[in-house]
Structure formats: structure tokens, C-alpha cells
Amino acid sequence: METASAKSVFFVLLLSLLSLHVFSLSFSPIDNYLIDCGSTVDATVDNRLFVSDSSCADSSYLLLASSSRSVQLSDRIYDSARFFDRPSRYVFKIRDQGTHMVRLHFHQFNSSKIDFDDAQFHVLVNNYVVLSNFSGGHQMSSPVVKEYLIWVDTEKLVLTFFPTKKSKFAFVNAIEVISAPKDLILDTAQFVNGDKVENFDRLTKQALEVIHRVNVGGVKVTPFNDTVWRTWVPDDQFFRSIDVSRRVYFGGRIKYQDGGASREVGPDNVYGTARVIASANASIPNVNMTWDFPVIDGYKYLIRLHFCDIASISLGLLYFNVYVNENLAYKDLDLSFVTGYALASPFYADFVVDGDHSGVLSVSVGPSNKSIEYAIDGILNGVEIMKMNKSMGILDGELCEGVILKSWPRTNISLWFAFLAAVCVLLSLSVFVTRKKRNEGKNSVAWSKLPMDVSEVNSSHGNQQMSGKL
Structure with missing residues (x-):
């Protein structure tokens, strides 16, 4: 049974106001690169300034003011793209070693000069193959954001684009490289394999793609x-269990605790809503709530489940089981106990499973033997599923880094253009982006900007043009 739509809207608005209230406590990453690719001007999106990758050619420093906050969403980063007709790379200086969030934005737009069906390319982040034979064809009717969590223990992160062949090209609209909060990915999860549950270690060293x-x-x-x-x-x-559940919304304050789930792990807007199973009488329902997620066979997956008891009227009333791929992953979960006996306090659990031939990964929660009549018998607030890299650093396709590198002659690879930037946060209000000046002339650059109006590209830029396309 669903709550009234008016009530739903009220709580959504309330959660939005709460998110504004906690803005001053927002995470401030040490490495924070936001690049608007191919544009000649900077773009503000969700109160974040995406810096043009071509506007600083004559300046080593750019001052970015971020003291004001806009409530309007913008898609200006999709108004332009940078494309590559040979292997090309961005190089980002890393000051905070550890897990980094890497987001790649892709969107084709109408052009009488460029055929995005000719886009086909691989993308490497350091030594990981994150995209293989990726295409910007007609299936991309809306923007696509690919997000990765990459462990970086060196002083730079290298993002490389490889066209699959000389007749193809690569492109990207925007790039984010951000140092992740230290508590975002912990080193140990629970590996669920049939009826066995055991520790899975060194999770932080895995490359992950958010699916x-x-x-x-x-x-x-x-x-x-x-x-x-x-x-x-x-x-x-x-x-797929609508008939056995109901939605709940919470208008109070989510009680984040030291050592528990933080706002960086999951925001108020996620922990403040849930689906629940509830006993309406003395009979405990013998049903589970189940979610099915499409996945690709041949990979392991990290499943993060978010819980927050925003539905119980008192402590010690909620017990339930958690299942992954119909295997028992957590028996008799007691949210009161794991949160130190506090209602509305978030908790999350990490599980690792193998993807199987079905192409579906299922998550279920339901009553346990300890469930209580006239109480909540199961709850879930959020789900994250992340693909883990296979051997040889592969997150997509079957080609490893070595095979991709051999697909282009070394003479072409040596012409890569290195985009080097450094971002420093000052007083949480100003950001300085330091960029390395080009050591070569513009005619040696192996990339090109692609604005919405392709006619704006100056044909005198030599190698900045993509032969046969303009």
C-alpha cells in the first residue's frame, strides 16, 4: 500500500531543505578536478565549476569562486565535446593518494558534420580498462555518466582514450576526478558463495564501476x-514485490554517528525513505521484498545495502534476514544493536558475489525467526551495485591494457597530449586550478574540440581537426 502522493511530495521537499541545512558540513576533497571538455568557457553545474580544458592556454592559474550556490540544474557540460582521432590522454596530479572517484560524461548531439556512429574507442584509467569498444551511436539519446572508484597510490592519474582504429574516433564531454572520502570504501566485505559467507579482503585495491x-x-x-x-x-x-510492501518517509533528523555510515556513504535523502514489510496482526507475513538488477556475467560484484530504521516506534522491535541471489547473507539483522541502540541511525553492509549466467543479481529482505508481531519485519533504504575488475585490470570487454597499447604504433602513442592540472581548495570558497602549459604548438595536439555548432571549429588548426569529418 502506497502513502498519498501529497504526503510524498511534502517529505521530498522537507528532505531537500534538510540537505541545504547540512551543506556547510559538505565533504571538501583535496583532489577535485572538474573538466568541461572541448568548451571555451567554464560551466557551473549543481553549484560546481567545470573548467574548460582550453581556456587556460595562456595562463598558469585560474581563480574559481564558489561562494554562491545555484538551485538550477544545468546541462551546459553536454553542449560541447572533445574528440580524438589518435590515442590521447589527460594527466592529473594526485595529492591525496587513495580511492578516487572518476566520472566520465558522454552525450551525442545533433550535428550535420559529425557522425557519432563513427565513435568507437577504449578508455584506460591508469592500468585499468574501464571502457572497451564504447560507441557514441544513436543509443545515447540522453547523457551517459560512467562512474568508477579507482585506487591511486602514485602521484598522477592518467586517463587515456584509444580509438579502436584509424577510421574511428573517441570523445568525451566532461570529466570528474575527485579524491573519495576515506570511509567510502572499506577494505573488507562479506563474500556470499552459496551457503557460505566469509571475509573478502583488499577491497580498496579493487577497481570498481558503479552499475x-x-x-x-x-x-x-x-x-x-x-x-x-x-x-x-x-x-x-x-x-518486484509491490503487493507485500509499503513506502515510508521520515521527516526528522538522520542520526549519523562516529564510526558508522556518514553522509558521504549515504545522504539524508536516501536514509530518510524506505520500503518496509510490516505485520498488520498477530501473523508475521511469510514474504520477502525482492529487487532484481541486470548485471554482466563473468565479474564479481560489490553490493552495498543501506539500512536506517525510520519506521519502528521503539528500539528492539526490528529483526529481519537479508538475502543475495537467494542465499542468506545476513541472519537476524538487528538494526538497534548494530547502531548502538538508536532509531533513525544509518547502517550499511557490504557483500561480494559472483555474477552468474542469469544476468540478474537479486537482493531480498524479509522476516526472520526473531521477527515480532505488530511490528516492522523488514526494511531497506538504498542499494549500490559495483562491478569489480577481473584479472589483468579489465572492467569492460575482454581486452587488457597490453593488447590495446599494441593496437596503435608507438610513434602515434608518443604524440599524446598531457593535460596536467592541480586543484587547491582555499577556505572552502575558492579553488585554484593549476595547469601545465603546453610544451608543443597547437598543431601537434592530438585532440579537437567539438562545439554544438561544428562550423565554429577553425579549419586552420591543422591536427586539431579530424580528417575526413569536417
């Missing part, structure tokens, strides 16, 4: 309302 990030029972959460600028989608398309 699904879902706000259970709630509405879409945009980067503006997330302290690390994530997008959470509603769970409706994945949920």
Missing part, C-alpha cells in the same frame, strides 16, 4: 543533494 545506485522507496536524488555529487535513481524499475 546501479538506487534510492529505495524514494525519488531521484541529484548530485546537488549528495555531498559527494552522486545520482540515486528510484527503485521502481527493479522492485
Whole structure:
């Protein structure tokens, strides 16, 4: 049974106001690169300034003021793209070694000069193959954001674009490289293998691709309302137990605790909504809530489940089981106990599973033997599913870094253009972006900007043009 739509809207607005209240506590990353690729001007999106990758050619420093906050969303970063007709790379200086969030934005737009069906390319982040034979064809009717969590223990992060062949090209609209909060990915999860559950260690050293990030029972959460600028989608398309559950909304304060889930792990907007199973009488329902997520066979997956008891009227009343791929992953979960006996206090659990031939990964919660009559018998607030790299550093396709490198002659690879930037946060209000000046003339650059109006590209730029396309 669903609550009234008016009530839903009220709580959504309330959660939005709460997110504005906690803005002053937002995470401030040490490495924070936001690049508007191919544009000649900077763009502000969700109160973040994306810096043009060509506007600083004559200046070593750019001062970015970020003291004001806009409530309007913008897609200006998709008004332009930079494309590459040979292997090309961005190089980012890393000051905070550890896990980094890397987001790549792609969107084709109408052009009488460029055929995006000719886009086909690989993308490497350091030694990891994150995209293989990726295409910007007609299937991209709306922007696509690819998000990765990459462990970086060197002084630079290198992002490389490889066209699959000389007749193809690569492109990108915007890039984010951000040092992640230290508590975002912990080193140990629980590996669920049939009826066995055991530790899975060295998780932080894995490369991860975010496949699904879902706000259970709630509405879409945009980067503006997330302290690390994530997008959470509603769970409706994945949920298959509508008749046995109801949505709940919480208008109070989420009680984040030291050592527990932080706002960077999950925002108020996610922990403030949920789906629940509840006993309406002395009979405990013998049903589970289940979500099905499409995945690709041949990979391991990290499943992060978010819980917050915003539905119980008292402590010690909520017990339930958690299942992954129909295997028992957590028996008799007692949210009161794991949160130090506090209601509305968030908790998350990490599980690792193998993707199977079904192409579906299922998550279920339901009553346990300890469930109590006339109480809540199961709850879930959010789900994140991340693909883990295979051997040889592969996150997509079957080609490893070595095979991709051999696909282009070394003479072409030596012409890569290195985009080197450094970002420093001053008093949380100003950002200085330091960029290395080009050592070569513009005619040696192996990339090109692609504005919405392709006629704006100056044909005298030599190698900046893509032969046969303009």
C-alpha cells in the first residue's frame, strides 16, 4: 500500500531543505578536478565549476569562486565535446593518494558534420580498462555518466582514450576526478558463495564501476543533494514485490554517528525513505521484498545495502534476514544493536558475489525467526551495485591494457597530449586550478574540440581537426 502522493511530495521537499541545512558540513576533497571538455568557457553545474580544458592556454592559474550556490540544474557540460582521432590522454596530479572517484560524461548531439556512429574507442584509467569498444551511436539519446572508484597510490592519474582504429574516433564531454572520502570504501566485505559467507579482503585495491545506485522507496536524488555529487535513481524499475510492501518517509533528523555510515556513504535523502514489510496482526507475513538488477556475467560484484530504521516506534522491535541471489547473507539483522541502540541511525553492509549466467543479481529482505508481531519485519533504504575488475585490470570487454597499447604504433602513442592540472581548495570558497602549459604548438595536439555548432571549429588548426569529418 502506497502513502498519498501529497504526503510524498511534502517529505521530498522537507528532505531537500534538510540537505541545504547540512551543506556547510559538505565533504571538501583535496583532489577535485572538474573538466568541461572541448568548451571555451567554464560551466557551473549543481553549484560546481567545470573548467574548460582550453581556456587556460595562456595562463598558469585560474581563480574559481564558489561562494554562491545555484538551485538550477544545468546541462551546459553536454553542449560541447572533445574528440580524438589518435590515442590521447589527460594527466592529473594526485595529492591525496587513495580511492578516487572518476566520472566520465558522454552525450551525442545533433550535428550535420559529425557522425557519432563513427565513435568507437577504449578508455584506460591508469592500468585499468574501464571502457572497451564504447560507441557514441544513436543509443545515447540522453547523457551517459560512467562512474568508477579507482585506487591511486602514485602521484598522477592518467586517463587515456584509444580509438579502436584509424577510421574511428573517441570523445568525451566532461570529466570528474575527485579524491573519495576515506570511509567510502572499506577494505573488507562479506563474500556470499552459496551457503557460505566469509571475509573478502583488499577491497580498496579493487577497481570498481558503479552499475546501479538506487534510492529505495524514494525519488531521484541529484548530485546537488549528495555531498559527494552522486545520482540515486528510484527503485521502481527493479522492485518486484509491490503487493507485500509499503513506502515510508521520515521527516526528522538522520542520526549519523562516529564510526558508522556518514553522509558521504549515504545522504539524508536516501536514509530518510524506505520500503518496509510490516505485520498488520498477530501473523508475521511469510514474504520477502525482492529487487532484481541486470548485471554482466563473468565479474564479481560489490553490493552495498543501506539500512536506517525510520519506521519502528521503539528500539528492539526490528529483526529481519537479508538475502543475495537467494542465499542468506545476513541472519537476524538487528538494526538497534548494530547502531548502538538508536532509531533513525544509518547502517550499511557490504557483500561480494559472483555474477552468474542469469544476468540478474537479486537482493531480498524479509522476516526472520526473531521477527515480532505488530511490528516492522523488514526494511531497506538504498542499494549500490559495483562491478569489480577481473584479472589483468579489465572492467569492460575482454581486452587488457597490453593488447590495446599494441593496437596503435608507438610513434602515434608518443604524440599524446598531457593535460596536467592541480586543484587547491582555499577556505572552502575558492579553488585554484593549476595547469601545465603546453610544451608543443597547437598543431601537434592530438585532440579537437567539438562545439554544438561544428562550423565554429577553425579549419586552420591543422591536427586539431579530424580528417575526413569536417
